[in-house]
Amino acid sequence: MTQTTTVNTCDLLIIGAGPAGLKAAQIASAAGLSVWLADENPLPGGQLLRQVTQSPFANPQTLFGEEYSARRSLAEVAFSPRVRYLARTAVWQVTPEKQAYLLEQGESPRQHIVQARFILLATGAQERSFPLPGWTLPGAMTVGAAQLLNEISGIVTPCGQHSGGQRPTVATVRRTGDPRGRPNSSGAGHHAPAGLLVGTTTLAEGITSYLARSVQRHQATARTATR
Incomplete structure (x- = not known):
């Protein structure tokens, strides 16, 4: 059950914390804009940078290469003091006046009403799989x-x-x-x-x-x- 509702304003609301949303947040915040970044996942990165800030591997550079630190640096933009990052958050309504309604999940769910000057949709990548002969056999996966x-x-x-x-x-x-x-x-x-x-x-x-x-x-x- 939603416990509290807050009303806020910002220059830019970015919906989606994948590579595109993170890069937009980096550029906009560096230009002095107030940025809100909302994503339904528990960590930033989206599909392409999933779990990059909390890798399960002890030495992820060994597996993902020397540019792993660059990808992690991009994902950590979400935690910049110039960016208001909301994880586990769904955007369920956006009005023509650029007023967005956000539901932040957690132990004490909160609803945010954000009046933004600009809204950027960066909803990112999704898998587009299709069935092939043998795709259900052991060892085959999407x-x-x-x-x-x-x-x-x-x-x-x-x-x-x-x-x-x-x-x-x-x-x-x-x-x-x-x-x-x-x-x-x-x-x-x-x-x-x-x-x-x-x-x-x-x-x-x-x-x-x-x-x-x-x-x-x-x-x-x-x-x-x-x-």
């Missing part, structure tokens, strides 16, 4: 399931796995090596999402460049129009 094993449960998917698709979530699983430091044999490398726009002019170009660099780094074989 990319989202493999990502949960890696980044939350601390279980490394084995080398030699084969994955399909070109979405950023696929690249995050492919980049993972084994405890001996070998990259996944089917895997592409990893680059910090904070660098997606380096040398590019649009987000779409940045994501395309990011995936291309990932494939080239580990010399992964890319197949298109595969049946």
Whole structure:
């Protein structure tokens, strides 16, 4: 049951604390704007940076590479004193006047009414799986399931796995090596999402460049129009 309701104002309300929302919060707060950042998950990072601030691995750099610290630095923007971060929070209504109603879950749930000058929707990535022959057999799983094993449960998917698709979530699983430091044999490398726009002019170009660099780094074989 909701215990309290608070009414607040801010310059920018960002809905979603994945890489896009975090980068927006970083830029806006550095420019002096008051920023609220709301996300339904318990930690910032979204699908691509899931659990990066509290990795289950003792040495996550070994598995996720030298740019792990850059990704963690981006996620820690949520804890900046210039950003009001609300975890486990659902945004259930936004009015045409840019007034948003937020429900923060917890032992004592609270409802926030936020009057914002601007609202940014950064709802992020989601898995788009489709059934294939044999996809229910032991050892077959969706990319989202493999990502949960890696980044939350601390279980490394084995080398030699084969994955399909070109979405950023696929690249995050492919980049993972084994405890001996070998990259996944089917895997592409990893680059910090904070660098997606380096040398590019649009987000779409940045994501395309990011995936291309990932494939080239580990010399992964890319197949298109595969049946």
